Amino acid sequence: MIRLFRSRELPGETQAPVIEQVRHELRMRRLRVKDRQQLTPNMIRIVLEGDDLKGFTSQSPDDHVKVFLPQVSGEPAKRDYTPRRFDAQNNELTLDFAVHDAGPATAWAMLAQPGDWIDIGGPRASQKISGDIRHWLLIGDETALPAIARRIEELGNDDQVTALVSIAEDGDQQTFSSRAVLDSHWLTRESSARTDAIIEHLNSLALPPQTFCWIAGESSMVRSVRQYLLNERGISKPWIKASGYWKEGHADSAEHNL
Ligand SMILES: Cc1cc2nc3c(=O)[nH]c(=O)nc-3n(C[C@H](O)[C@H](O)[C@H](O)COP(=O)(O)OP(=O)(O)OC[C@H]3O[C@@H](n4cnc5c(N)ncnc54)[C@H](O)[C@@H]3O)c2cc1C
The missing domain is CATH 2.40.30.10 (Translation factors)
Known part of the structure; x- marks a missing residue:
């Protein structure tokens, strides 16, 4: 088991999440x-x-x-x-x-x-995320939807989760069964570009303390959203996991752990 990330822990401070590679x-x-x-x-x-x-x-x-x-x-x-x-x-x-x-x-x-x-x-391998996470923020396009859906379905009773998914059209919305408290936001690309719509929508969302942000999808979107969360929303690096699942104009172009 390899421990991938851990922040410096100070007494009384919330421990940052840990991502373990199995x-x-x-x-x-x-x-x-x-x-x-x-x-x-x-x-x-x-x-x-x-x-x-x-x-x-x-x-x-x-x-x-x-x-x-x-x-x-x-x-x-x-x-x-x-x-x-x-x-x-x-x-x-x-x-x-x-x-x-x-x-x-x-x-x-x-x-x-x-x-x-x-x-x-x-x-x-599996990257297992654990820690004192009070709220999950899951952001992605349709390539990330299987992972987002699975996370939502696997969360427990007291978990809070917000999903922000960019889809081609309204008909691509999916329903999830989950024990967690779920807030879903579907952003169709009929009206706005993928990255712009996600960041614009994030501006209207409160991010409570101990929000873990998971982002996946087109690489340039993932990079921009990650930068926004770091710079504009003050989320610290151990609270974000970001992966490029594909890259516009490039075949077979995953970028893991951006
Ligand atoms: C960890 C991980 C998990 C993934 N899980 C899923 C999953 O469950 N379901 C899923 O659908 N995808 C998933 N993906 C993304 C998928 O692997 C890529 O989209 C892949 O490039 C698709 O292969 P392809 O042969 O269709 O296209 P490629 O031959 O790779 O690409 C051909 C062209 O299509 C473009 N392209 C690739 N994907 C897309 C897209 N989604 N929309 C528009 N243009 C695209 C490329 O930029 C390229 O120009 C995952 C990726 C990673 C890294």
């Missing part, structure tokens, strides 16, 4: 498509099944697996996807694919049929 044995798995569903206009849900899922573990909502996408020539393309749900009893793994203009993962999800086969690897 490593898992890296395994490749060959899985069959059990079901494909158009979840919302721009999100495809794929349920994978197979005995290879025995021993699969995903211990943090923002884990990822590598999906190996066969190419006509050369090596398969590899892309990162969040284990949206894992059913150990039935050996079923659910992944949600945000649909966009082009890319091997999007193309595969659009054409996938029950009975198709796909290879996945990982998760190689």
